[in-house]
Amino acid sequence: MGRLPSSEEIGLKKGPWTPEEDRLLVDYIREHGHGSWRALPSLAGLNRCGKSCRLRWTNYLRPDIKRGKFSDEEEQTIINLHAVLGNKWSSIASHLPGRTDNEIKNFWNTHLRKKLLQMGIDPVTHKPRTDHLNVLASLPQLLAAANFNNLMSNHPLDINALRLQSDATTLAKLHLLHNMLQALGNPATTIEAMNLISGPTFRENQLFDELPRINSLLEANTGNLPFGGFAPHEVTKFQLNFINLEASQQHQPQLSEHQQQPMKDSSFAADIPTSSTPQLPALISASPEHRLSVIENKINPNEISNPSSTSTNFEAWGDLMDDVANDYYWRDIIDQASPQSWPIS
DNA sequence: AAGAGTCACAACCGCCGGGGG
DNA sequence: ACCCCCGGCGGTTGTGACTCT
The missing domain is CATH 1.10.10.60 (Homeodomain-like)
Incomplete structure (x- = not known):
């Protein structure tokens, strides 16, 4: 008292x-x-x-107080220091000249905490949250968690983040496929394509054979393949991911344990080729096709050519994924890809 | 235009530890 | 050893601004 x-x-x-x-x-x-x-x-x-x-x-x-928006550097410093110090706002403030503990605390509670949560990062432990086993439903969090490694530049490379990035890249494409087909408004096509992806056929090693059908379904409806269609290696990878996901869901404690133990087995890290761990924004910007410009513009036209701006890319992905939930977003993309193919309703 | 809902932030509250008497 | 004062800290609240419907 x-x-x-x-x-x-x-x-x-x-x-x-x-x-x-x-x-x-x-x-x-x-x-x-x-x-x-x-x-x-x-x-x-x-x-x-x-x-x-x-x-x-x-x-x-106090005359030495610095007011106004927190810079990206300050934001990153706060996140890094919070990971080490926790809610020791005065200690954190001592590393940020001109900022008060109260200001930092407010900024954390109103911005950074939510931002981390949206990215699937536990703001207390600064580790990916493990309560998101429905991978497709939590795709935005997965994507952000995967990219979080970029933000934490002072932290050692986290193999879980790399794996998440890899998984998320492939899953993102499948998620795009799903939504595009739904937005096309052709229930038969959507059901057919999604049955290929999620039905028993998919799980029983015939997916590889079905790949041309998936791509042709898309081509028939949009006039173009989204992101150049799905490459065989991506399908194989998704198949493995899907199997792993199922196993994880059946053995949840193992998954949690794995996710909470970054980089224990260095030999495992060596097994992951660099080419299989693409950066998520590169998923979009690396593709030359004009149809990608729709998404590029949505991310932020000014930032595409500036890969160093990690926090902006974060926000961009967050914004993108907010839009992704909206049917108009998909119609937009499809309209851009093939204006003639969109049925007038 | 107006009411409801949400957000951001300044300010307050309760607790704690150090220091002095 | 105990009590009291003071400053500091983290958590919480109140309220004005802003956005949405």
Whole structure:
């Protein structure tokens, strides 16, 4: 229990500070220094408690306070420091000149925490969340989790992040296929294509043979293959991922344990070829076809040529994935790919 | 245009630890 | 050893601004 208010503190003003109160406080401290905060209010002519004066000064009126938006560098510093220090806002603030602990705390609670959650990162442990076993449903989180490794530039390479990136890239394409077919509004085609993907045929090693059919279904409906269609190696990879996913879902504790133990087995890391771990934004920008420009523009036309801007890419992917949930988004893409093929309704 | 809902942030609250008497 | 004061900290709340319907 804290100290009870003394009799003098009863009836003191609370709430927002007026410009006049600010002026009184600043003038007094400039002339005399703050000295004893408890004694300051009466000396400065303020009807406030000392604590309120101290907070107002340290969090708002101090001349060396830097106000305004947090830069990308500051944002990254906060995330990195929080991963190490936890909610030690004053310690974090000591590494960010001009920023107060209160400001950083607010920024964390209103922006960064949500951002990490949206990316599928636990804001407490700074590790990928393990409660997202429905991979397709949680694709945005998966994508972001995979890319989180880029943001944490001071952290060692996390093999789980690489794997997630790889999985997410392939899954993203299948997710795109699913949504494009749905947006085409042809139930028969959608069902046929998705049966190929998710039905028993898919799981029984015949998927490879079905690949031309999947691609031709898309071509027939859009006039173009999305992202150049699906390459055989991607299908194989998805097949493996699918099997792994099923196994993971049947043995959830093993998955959780695996996901929480980054980089224990270095030989495993060596088995992952670089070519199978594409960067997600490259999934889009690396393809030369004009149809991709639709998505590129949605991500951010200014950032495509600037791969170093990781946090912006994050936001872009977040925005993209928000749009992905919307049918108009898919119609947009399909319209761009093949305007004639869209039925007038 | 207006009401509802959401967001961002300043300010407050309760607790803790250090220091002095 | 105990009590009290003070400053600092992290968590929470209140409210104005903004957005959506």
